[in-house]
Amino acid sequence: MFFEGSEKKVEILVHNEKLSLLNDVSDAFWAELVIRCNAKILSSIRNAECKAFLLSESSLFVWDNYFLILTCGETNLVNSVEYFIEQLGVDTIKHLTYQRKNEYYAHAQPSCFGDDVKRLTKYIPGKAMRFGAMDSHHNFIFHQDNDFKAATDDKTYEIFAYQICHDASNHLTRHGLAANDIREFLKLEQLIPDFQLDDFVFQPYGYSVNAIRGRQYLTIHVTPQADSSYISFESNVNLIDLLPIILDVLKPSSFDLLCYNETQFQTLTDKSVPQDYVSQSLVQQKLTNGFLVNFANYILPTQQFTQATVFEVDGENHEL
Template identity: 30%
Template sequence: MAVSGFEGFEKRLELQFSSDNNSTEPIGIGLREIDFESVEQVLHLVQCSVVSALGNQHFDSYVLSESSLFIYPTKIIIKTCGTTQLLKSVHPFILLAQSLVNLRVTSIRYTRGSFIFPLAQPHPHTNFHEEVLYLEDNIPETLCYRKASVIPSKLTCHSWHVFSADSDHHHIDMPLYTTVEVCMTDLDPTLARKFFRFPNDGKNGDSAGKEMTGITGINRINPNAKICDFAFDPCGYSMNGLDGHRYSTIHVTPEDGFSYASFECVVDSIQNNDDDIMADMVKKAVKVFGPRTVSVATTSATTETCMRINAVLEKQVGMKCRSYSMDDFPAAGTVVFQTFTTRRNNNNNNNRI
């Protein structure tokens, strides 16, 4: 049996919480009160660990051995790559929120792309059906509005998997955000080599990561962001960017044959110029890696956001939109999934799960 390479495509989980109905206590810093030891115990179940951390007045950010974790007062976002068992964090995080800070979960969203090496994934990630069954068994019955869907693409190896669940009293006065998840494959080899370290370079992961952030231009994607970065040995890179209450994150698997990079960011849906800001950040991120194929999943998006992303990738990056699909989900809102390729792309479209 052929040995699989490293799985770059992340699994992403977002948990939204609110005060218990009978609680009159202010939330304050909420989930940020959860002690680091408890967080580490959950990550141990997922099979990853914290390699670097940074926080501000709005949220705590952790770079993981496999991707990232963000903890807000009422929200947890965790994404992990490789063969991690991300969904094993669902029930423990819900219990921690209830027992330590008296918060109950009000909505859940799980997303991922199509794995490059699906046969290497352990339970419960062997396929999307198993993932949905696991989620159904590990979330409270109060999340009664549920939907699971695979949003297809004309490129048969690229699909977007979404599971969303919401309670019947989801707060409509929550801040509205647009989240963009960008998955890039077949990176330009010259650009990908910048994410390899020289043997015995005398640097640690933090210093090597800071150097990669500078030489690749990642620090110019959002100049306002404070960056927490880490370079792995012998190759690979992760960063979290903190810009007020908004985050961004990048993860890179640069090896030939299964090279992959992801970029994710969130902006305020109600801000007039944030569509332009988001489209510009996506353009800059794609140019850092020079991929042959790009998948973009935009959640709670306006039509204008998708049009701007489409325009900058086609006109300024020289890519062609090959597919455009959308679906609606409880709590999550509308998800638009687009795939782009370089005009000379001749990728083999092997089926993925």
């Protein structure tokens, strides 16, 4: 069955002198904020600098001066932004960035990016753009248009892997798989040693993990089913350096990289992206909020014919 793994994401920095997100905001607030977009909190971990909530649809991370929420499926993440503004006031927001990946079941979504931008600009003037071609993998970004300037060391790395190899898909859809099996399969100990982990195995399959260490975080969301597999990684750890390990495990037919403030993007990808992959899209844009954004989509060319994907034709088929 198809599941829309594509995420929407909001990052809100607050005026930290007015509001401490760790001290002044209760867990009940975050629970309600998550409910507003049609998700719920499954579990959480925390350290002195960060709280990480694992959600029924992806993740929420809270630091003292900002929070980050990613939601997949048919969530309406702008509802959560509206809740934040209603409860804490738009003036607490120092800077907002909203990002949305293209979907494959777009007709089932409660809104499109244009709808989201219309609602956000009722509160916050901003700029909207697309990274990647319309007819290929792409991400939309909306960001607040104010005098905020991002610090050059405020870096984010995202990997979106599609069509993972049959072995990986078979492994990750095995019945009765334990969280620990998936941690080992994804080589988490090698990728992020000494991180605190919080993970969840969905039924019949699917996996999410939040990992934190100090201010560092990594979150991975796995939609493993063959034919529509999708695995996303987001972190402030340099994922381009970890790409060879990740690609060796998943062997995706296609993957995207999206990075904020990685000035060595080309040098690092030249080193880390295997030569078998070719670039379909390469986009670089300096945003007026100071972020340098790089987006790249890579594919693995094929010479092999495969068969068509055949669907069951009945009234209850949700794949079509």
